[in-house]
Amino acid sequence: MTEHLPLSEFASDDADDSRTTETRTEETVTMTADERVATYLIEDQMADLTDAIREAVQNGIDSPGSSRVLVSISPERSIILDDGAGVDLESTEGRRNLSVLGAGSKQRSDDETIGEWGIGKGAIIAKGAVRIWSHDTALHFDYRDQRHAGPWADVSGRDGQLVDTDHSLEGVLVEIDHYEAEVPDPDSYRWRRYVRDLRKRFAYVQSRTGVSVVINGESVDEGDPLEAVTNSPHPSLTRDTEEAILALEYAPHDGLDIYSNGLYVTTKREYGLGGVVVSKGNLTLNFARNDIQSGCDRWQRIEDTLEQARDELYESVSDDRLTAESREVMLEAIASESARGEQWADRQLFQLATESHISLEEIQAAPKIGWAEGAEKGADKLVERGYVVLDTSDSATQRLREIAADEETSIELPPTFDVGEQAKSEGVWTGYRRIDDESQLNADQRRYLSFARVLAEELGIDRDVYYGEASADAWTDGRTYIVITDSAVTSRQRAVWMHDLYLVLLHEAAHDTSSTERPSHGHHFESTFRSLVEDPENRDAFATVVEQILDRGFEPVFGEYGFQ
Structure with a gap:
């Protein structure tokens, strides 16, 4: 009777616990692809080790019947194990799916899985000597030919080797014996950041797929995305739509974390918000999967809701709390002649030379305006006398000047005066x-x-x-x-x-x-x-x-x- 090893056997940080005695077969499996394309897919597509581990974890999440993915990551070795149905490496299709770049059943339009394209295996084998074990068979790769003993002794490059194992394993185990050059100093902040960033990547996967991810013995699940801003010290709001869950807060410096079907993609700051957006279904991502492709229909629909929610949130923020980033966002809306832009024309978005603020309506009502950068002589005195002198050291105010200079702009400003000359004529030129x-x-x-x-x-x-x-x-x-x-x-x-x-x-x-x-x-x-x-x-x-x-x-x- 075949022995089935329990899942807990591989939850330890000690990678030696995961090894079994193996009997080698004669079968070599080639990761077929054009040489130049293969090199790109393996060496250039992903930035660091966390990208490779992400790919292995995604495959575990997508595995039929999977309910949990265990990850043990250390500077020497990473092990990723799921409890799904596994892969039949004895079959041609099973071998092809795990060895051929681009092969696999995943489709970009498939919302049942979070991985895409079947190219993630290239990132995995670039980061270390790799063993992929399922049922009674293991597949080995040593892409850089840096292991000359043990299970990787006889493999190198894109050719993998199948071996029979003495034990049967339910699910799939991926072991990455890290190449030294792919791992930062274990005592450095970079290594700590690796582990932290990896946890963030899967923070909302369980809420979308029901599959839990455990890294070094701790669940990464952040719970219901709607509760992400529950205890925020900033103004906040939430939305639950057909396309996404939005939990927004007024924290523009933090940026907005975007999750595709629960998987972290990127942080965007151009919306002038903090918080999280978790799509209900896959977003169309770029090749490295660290940004959203232009033309993604789902994101465009989410973005419409996001902008409406942002406008509502901004209404609850007083003018004196608006950051420069927020004021620039509002200015761009005004310049686009949108309905929300019109309602912001009376918000005090632009900085005067006295560091106080003024609205676009007030600027346009002035007979003339001046521009000054920072502490220009006499500029603050002119403002105190009722002149409008705008401070271009403020980014939103500088952006207003740039937009107004565009011949096709919808924003018209009064004629300008020379601040220095006006200060002299008013007798407020301070000199030294x-x-x-x-x-x-x-x-x-x-x-x-x-x-x-x-x-x-x-x-x-x-x-x-x-x-x-x-x-x-x-x-x-x-x-x-x-x-x-x-x-x-x-x-x-x-x-x-x-x-x-x-x-x-x-x-x-x-x-x-x-x-x-x-x-x-x-x-x-x-x-x-x-x-x-x-x-x-x-x-x-x-x-x-x-x-x-x-x-x-x-x-x-x-x-x-x-x-x-």
């Missing part, structure tokens, strides 16, 4: 103004100033440091002082602005004459500035100040230097 009353500075400006003063002392720059207003990053009289401005800082991220101020101070220290009136940046200046930047003592001084702040915080360090 040092702020003597430092109580006028906001918290960020005071922190920048204190840091610059501490750093100047450590760098041995014998000049007083002040804060001021100008379009320039800073200026100096070349002898006694340096004045920094808001534009010296390009980011609010601590690591960035500290380095910004380091370079600005060295730049001004390289000037030995006033930098307010057409400062010289000739050979002498460039040589001096470069030597200051490349001086190891200056780099060490900067690193010392930064390390002190990281270890102890801003206020204790500033206090020690006498700058509060």
Whole structure:
């Protein structure tokens, strides 16, 4: 009587538990295909090991009668086992389905299976020496001919070999003895990411197919997709339609995870949403199965519902909470002359030079408008006097400018004025103004100033440091002082602005004459500035100040230097 090994025999991470004694036959099985096509299908179609494992798991999910797929993944070896009906490797059809690239019964229009095309086996054999075992027969491949002992001793390239096994196995077992070059350092973040990403790929498969997937002893099932945003801290909504399940939340930075029949495909950010979309049936995917093909009818129908749901969700988000990504999405809708675009014309989507926001209706009502990038001199003063000066450092506002410049656009804007000239005529051209009353500075400006003063002392720059207003990053009289401005800082991220101020101070220290009136940046200046930047003592001084702040915080360090 033939012995049937239990499923639990292969749930362990110890791959040696899965091996049996095998008696070799003489039969060689060739993975037929045009040489160039075969090389592409095997070596180039998939990005990494998780793609190969995904293919094996998909085959297990699609196996007739399968209810569970067990996966054991380690840096040395991966084992994938399903409890389905298995494959008759003694039959011509069974051998062909598992050995010939492109062969198989799966069709792209088949919603009963989640795999496609029968090309996944190419990705599998590219990642290691492979054994595919079902019933009393095993099929071996060693594509790169890197195994010279054990079950793969006599196989290489695209030719596989069938062997008889001493035991019979229900279902199909796929063992991938990883090639070293296909596996990242086991202690690296990349390996941890491999396992995490693999779990994500099958998060909603059970909800769609009823087949559970267990990876390294833990189920990957995330449950009902409709509950994906139940505990979201953001505005959210759900939809259950004939085509898909949508669980949406207002988290544009996270992006929208797309699942084809429960299988993760990609994350899309162009919709300005977070959450998940799980299609009820297969989406038409690209060859690598990491994106949706254009012209996918099912996705087009889902997309219509998705956009309607997004519009409804946006209505529950106040203007001051809208991100730049969302505002760009809304602008594109306005430009497309859609019905939803019309209802957004009064939303405050665009940024003024004062960093406040304004609607398209208000912009179009102005007699003239100006464009400024960031902290341009006088722009904020003009806004305070009632002018519309739009800040193109904001991506949505810049996109408005681009759309309005298109001759075929549906958006018409008022004529423009020169911001600099208008500021001069209004008497708000600030020029170079040092702020003597430092109580006028906001918290960020005071922190920048204190840091610059501490750093100047450590760098041995014998000049007083002040804060001021100008379009320039800073200026100096070349002898006694340096004045920094808001534009010296390009980011609010601590690591960035500290380095910004380091370079600005060295730049001004390289000037030995006033930098307010057409400062010289000739050979002498460039040589001096470069030597200051490349001086190891200056780099060490900067690193010392930064390390002190990281270890102890801003206020204790500033206090020690006498700058509060």
